Amino acid sequence: xxxxxxxxxxxxxxxxxxxxxxxxxxxxxxxxxxxxxxxxxxxxxxxxxxxxxxxxxxxxxxxxxxxxxxxxxxxxxxxxxxxxxxxxxxxxxxxxxxxxxxxxxxxxxxxxxxxxxxxxxxxxxxxxxxxxxxxxxxxxxxxxxxxxxxxxxxxxxxxxxxxxxxxxxxxxxxxxxxxxxxxxxxxxxxxxxxxxxxxxxxxxxxx
Amino acid sequence: xxxxxxxxxxxxxxxxxxxxxxxxxxxxxxxxxxxxxxxxxxxxxxxxxxxxxxxxxxxxxxxxxxxxxxxxxxxxxxxxxxxxxxxxxxxxxxxxxxxxxxxxxxxxxxxxxxxxxxxxxxxxxxxxxxxxxxxxxxxxxxxxxxxxxxxxxxxxxxxxxxxxxxxxxxxxxxxxxxxxxxxxxxxxxxxxxxxxxxxxxxxxxxx
DNA sequence: CAAATATACTTTACAGTGTTAAGTTTCCAA
DNA sequence: TTGGAAACTTAACACTGTAAAGTATATTTG
Numbered sequence: 001x002x003x004x005x006x007x008x009x010x011x012x013x014x015x016x017x018x019x020x021x022x023x024x025x026x027x028x029x030x031x032x033x034x035x036x037x038x039x040x041x042x043x044x045x046x047x048x049x050x051x052x053x054x055x056x057x058x059x060x061x062x063x064x065x066x067x068x069x070x071x072x073x074x075x076x077x078x079x080x081x082x083x084x085x086x087x088x089x090x091x092x093x094x095x096x097x098x099x100x101x102x103x104x105x106x107x108x109x110x111x112x113x114x115x116x117x118x119x120x121x122x123x124x125x126x127x128x129x130x131x132x133x134x135x136x137x138x139x140x141x142x143x144x145x146x147x148x149x150x151x152x153x154x155x156x157x158x159x160x161x162x163x164x165x166x167x168x169x170x171x172x173x174x175x176x177x178x179x180x181x182x183x184x185x186x187x188x189x190x191x192x193x194x195x196x197x198x199x200x201x202x203x204x205x206x207x
Numbered sequence: 208x209x210x211x212x213x214x215x216x217x218x219x220x221x222x223x224x225x226x227x228x229x230x231x232x233x234x235x236x237x238x239x240x241x242x243x244x245x246x247x248x249x250x251x252x253x254x255x256x257x258x259x260x261x262x263x264x265x266x267x268x269x270x271x272x273x274x275x276x277x278x279x280x281x282x283x284x285x286x287x288x289x290x291x292x293x294x295x296x297x298x299x300x301x302x303x304x305x306x307x308x309x310x311x312x313x314x315x316x317x318x319x320x321x322x323x324x325x326x327x328x329x330x331x332x333x334x335x336x337x338x339x340x341x342x343x344x345x346x347x348x349x350x351x352x353x354x355x356x357x358x359x360x361x362x363x364x365x366x367x368x369x370x371x372x373x374x375x376x377x378x379x380x381x382x383x384x385x386x387x388x389x390x391x392x393x394x395x396x397x398x399x400x401x402x403x404x405x406x407x408x409x410x411x412x413x414x
Numbered sequence: 415c416a417a418a419t420a421t422a423c424t425t426t427a428c429a430g431t432g433t434t435a436a437g438t439t440t441c442c443a444a
Numbered sequence: 445t446t447g448g449a450a451a452c453t454t455a456a457c458a459c460t461g462t463a464a465a466g467t468a469t470a471t472t473t474g
């Protein structure tokens with residue numbers, strides 16, 4: 001049944017090109033501006049054809065959301081080359097920050113939107129896996145004498161909170177709004193990295 | 208010219224009732240579901256009347272956003288009764304968390320949406336004022352011997368990041384998603400407060 | 415091979431959105 | 445009484461996501 005397979009292949013192709021078109025629009029114009037109709041126009045199909053391949057817009061969001069996690073995971077892969085656990089943790093933070101800033105639409109979709117999670121039935125595999133990596137790095141640090149008095153899970157949660165908060169404040173422009181005014185940090189040009197360094201310094205003191 | 212004043216009063220009244228209606232809908236159904244048309248129906252005027260009092264929807268968002276900051280500021284007022292600086296910082300964190308969870312739509316509008324900030328011309332007074340309070344509390348802590356080796360502004364920024372990250376992760380459901388699974392923190396029923404406690408514990412070590 | 419059926423896609427339509435321009439009513443001042 | 449301004453509405457535009465119904469084309473079956 002070679003024909004049936006080719007058909008299926010073709011169907012998969014179209015599903016993929018819908019996603020590619022969505023991704024393209026999404027990266028260029030952001031989530032709000034990425035409408036079903038524009039995606040359809042991009043691939044030169046009628047808008048309703050999209051619904052033959054994706055349940056609704058949230059399903060497309062979810063697919064993009066997963067693409068984002070793949071991308072993040074690939075960025076994290078460089079961490080394997082760093083031996084010292086605490087150095088690895090620092091590098092992980094920097095990779096996370098860079099990812100958030102360079103792909104802020106993806107970041108938004110991955111962590112700040114609820115639509116994609118509506119498609120996730122009680123199980124958010126991508127998020128868990130990313131958290132698991134952080135948890136392992138934290139546990140590595142603990143074996144090297146860091147954060148020994150803390151529960152690994154909640155310490156990882158704390159680290160994630162700080163990094164997530166910092167990145168979202170930066171992306172939404174709140175960081176610069178508060179900081180670039182004369183009132184605070186007159187002397188600091190980059191509040192973002194400086195706040196990160198402060199965070200790292202506090203962690204360093206917990207050896 | 209008593210008549211003209213009454214007119215002006217009446218205009219202000221309508222502007223206020225638009226805001227009240229928006230607030231009511233917004234609290235009950237969230238930002239997305241609060242449309243100009245629904246606000247208009249609520250006050251029994253035609254949709255376009257709204258535009259005689261507010262430039263566009265972002266202007267209404269901005270007004271609500273300011274209401275949110277008023278509310279937060281009123282919650283912060285209880286901090287004045289707490290003498291010990293570090294206790295005040297802890298209480299501030301708890302008030303912030305409670306505000307975020309109890310008014311998560313407001314919180315979203317205040318810190319996670321960009322629309323309201325579009326109305327703010329290069330100056331985000333509300334945000335700055337809130338940050339100034341945090342900064343003062345941090346400086347108070349420093350005078351009591353905490354965080355002395357750190358720059359107050361960036362330390363305040365770090366604290367805000369952590370609190371903001373924790374609250375948004377909680378609100379968006381990511382915290383529970385990652386934590387309530389068996390894989391981590393089997394024994395912890397409330398990951399949110401536990402992570403906060405971990406954060407406070409790290410701060411405590413920086414005396 | 416012809417008829418029935420399934421597949422893939424489109425057209426049309428609904429109910430909603432923010433927003434603008436033009437039209438209408440109301441009310442006050444000259 | 446009349447002119448005009450102020451307050452409000454109607455109608456319309458250009459969008460949005462999505463469902464139902466219609467139409468070709470291709471495949472299977474009698």
